[in-house]
Structure formats: structure tokens, C-alpha cells
Amino acid sequence: MRLGKVYLVGAGPGDPGLLTVRGLELLRRAQVIVFDRLVNPVLLEEVSSGALRIFAGKQAGRHCIAQSEINQVLIDHARLGYEVVRLKGGDPFVFGRGGEEVEALADVGIPFEIVPGVSSAMAVPAYAGIPLTHRKYSSSFAVVTGHKAQQERATIEWAKVAAAVDTLVVLMGLKNLAQITDELLSHGVAPETSIAVVSRGTTKDQETIVGTIADIVDKAAGIESPAVIVIGRVVELQQRLNWFALG
Numbered sequence: 008m009r010l011g012k013v014y015l016v017g018a019g020p021g022d023p024g025l026l027t028v029r030g031l032e033l034l035r036r037a038q039v040i041v042f043d044r045l046v047n048p049v050l051l052e053e054v055s056s057g058a059l060r061i062f063a064g065k066q067a068g069r070h071c072i073a074q075s076e077i078n079q080v081l082i083d084h085a086r087l088g089y090e091v092v093r094l095k096g097g098d099p100f101v102f103g104r105g106g107e108e109v110e111a112l113a114d115v116g117i118p119f120e121i122v123p124g125v126s127s128a129m130a131v132p133a134y135a136g137i138p139l140t141h142r143k144y145s146s147s148f149a150v151v152t153g154h155k156a157q158q159e160r161a162t163i164e165w166a167k168v169a170a171a172v173d174t175l176v177v178l179m180g181l182k183n184l185a186q187i188t189d190e191l192l193s194h195g196v197a198p199e200t201s202i203a204v205v206s207r208g209t210t211k212d213q214e215t216i217v218g219t220i221a222d223i224v225d226k227a228a229g230i231e232s233p234a235v236i237v238i239g240r241v242v243e244l245q246q247r248l249n250w251f252a253l254g
Contacts, residue, residue: 011038011085013112014092015099017124018042022134022209023049025125033122037092039084041077045096045233047210059084074104078111085117098126102152102178126150128176131208131235135215136245144240145173153180153187153236169194174239181206181234185224191238196220201242206234217245 014033019025026034034040034053042051044064054060063077072080077093084091099105099121112119128150132139139148149172151163168175169191180187181204192198198221206214218226220238 008086009088010116010118011087011089011091012118012120013081013085013108014090014120014122015105015108016092016094016122017098017103017126018046018050018094018096019125020097020127020130020209021045021047021207022130023047025130025209026050027122027124030122030124033090033092034094036090038089039091040094041080041091042094043096046094050094059089074107078108081108081112082115082117085112095124096127098124101126101128101150102154127208127233127235128178131205132176132203132237132241134209134213135203135205135237137203137205137237138241138244139174139176139237141241141244144244147172148174148176148239150176150178153177153183163190165190166194169196172239174237174241177236177238179233180236181227181230181232184227184236187236188220188224191220196238200238201240203237203242203245204230204234205237206230206232208233208235215245217242 016030016033031053037058039059040054041061041063061080063072081091081093093108095103095105097103109119140146149168151168177187198219200220202218202220202223204216204223204227214230216227216230
């Protein structure tokens with residue numbers, strides 16, 4: 008039997024208009040779709056009525072399907088000769104575990120293709136009117152995961168991160184916002200440093216909370232996930248640029 012192929016497609020951060028042309032082409036012709044929780048349901052309207060749809064959503068503390076099972080689903084359907092689209096929020100290789108999935112595919116000889124997506128790390132600040140770089144304020148930025156900020160202190164070197172870049176973007180960090188701000192303060196970031204929390208970015212429900220390292224935990228209380236955190240002087244531009252932004 009002819010082997011199928013797996014396409015890891017980035018769906019973007021929420022706005023369906025941010026899906027790439029290549030991603031849309033593959034979505035329309037796929038025979039199997041394996042999709043994440045953060046994929047905009049509007050995109051699934053582009054899927055053929057005859058395609059098999061498999062939900063593989065994950066949420067903190069509640070996994071619908073384990074990563075190893077997702078890997079096996081991709082392998083099994085490709086072995087049956089199907090074209091499989093693994094539709095992932097944002098970009099597959101930016102904290103999307105796409106690297107693990109292609110490792111599993113490569114280990115058993117399944118052909119695959121990566122279709123990059125627009126990452127929330129860049130799109131969400133842009134939709135909120137926050138440039139990650141600016142000639143006057145920022146010539147560098149970094150993106151880190153805040154998913155397990157407290158438990159993974161050894162893997163995120165906060166001392167280096169705090170001092171190395173002008174703009175810091177934290178994905179999946181809302182639950183650990185207090186720990187993240189404590190880490191930054193303890194490693195020399197000034198309490199008055201500007202910070203923004205952008206909830207449900209690039210969607211019609213986008214909400215932006217702006218404050219400082221010292222007060223953002225209180226200001227952002229009750230804001231909903233998913234959220235992107237942006238730290239640095241570029242956040243000061245948000246109010247001046249907000250006339251064209253969504254949130």
C-alpha cells in the first residue's frame with residue numbers, strides 16, 4: 008500500500024485570515040484532519056465533508072489525548088495512504104510540539120512537510136498595537152514559555168533572559184504570571200517596567216491589559232486564556248498606536 012503524507016500546518020493565533028495560502032490548500036484537500044483546541048472552528052468549514060476529523064485538544068491539566076497517542080494517530084493514518092493535516096494553533100515549531108511529532112514520523116519513515124504558521128508571539132502584540140522592535144526602544148526580543156514557570160526554573164534562565172533582550176514575550180504564562188514577575192524582579196528588572204497581557208489575541212474578543220511589573224498581577228486578575236505577555240518599553244507605545252489595533 009502506498010504511504011500517505013503528514014502535513015504539519017500552522018493555523019495562526021486565532022484570526023482565520025492569518026492562515027497561509029499553502030495551509031488553506033492542504034486543508035481543503037486533506038483526507039484526515041487532526042486539530043488542536045486553539046484552532047479557530049471557522050477553518051474547519053474549509054475541510055472536505057468526507058474528511059475524517061480528529062480532535063486532539065490539550066488544556067492545562069486536561070489532555071483529551073496524550074502526545075504519544077497523537078503521534079500514533081498521524082502514523083497510523085499515513086500508513087493507510089491518507090493525506091493527513093495536523094492543524095496546530097500558531098506555528099508548529101514555536102512551543103507547538105511539532106518537533107516531537109516530526110521526530111516520531113521520521114523514526115518510522117513517514118513522509119512529512121512543515122507549513123509554517125503565524126505565531127501568536129508576533130501576531131498578538133501586533134494586533135494590540137505593540138511593536139516587538141522599535142528603533143528608539145528595542146533592537147532585540149526573545150520568546151519563552153511560561154507554562155510551568157515555577158516548576159521549570161532550571162530550564163528558563165531568568166537571569167540571562169531578563170538582561171539579554173529589550174522585549175520579552177511570554178507564551179502560555181497567564182496562570183504563572185505572579186511567578187514570572189517575581190522572577191524578573193528578583194533578577195534586576197525594574198518594578199516600573201511596562202508589561203501588557205493580551206487575551207484571546209487576534210480575535211473579536213481580544214482584550215489588552217497594560218501595567219507595570221509591580222501591578223500587572225492585580226490588573227490582569229480575571230483575564231482569560233489564551234494570553235500573550237509582552238514586557239519592555241515597546242509596551243509604552245500601545246496607547247499611542249491603539250487607534251489601529253483591535254484591543
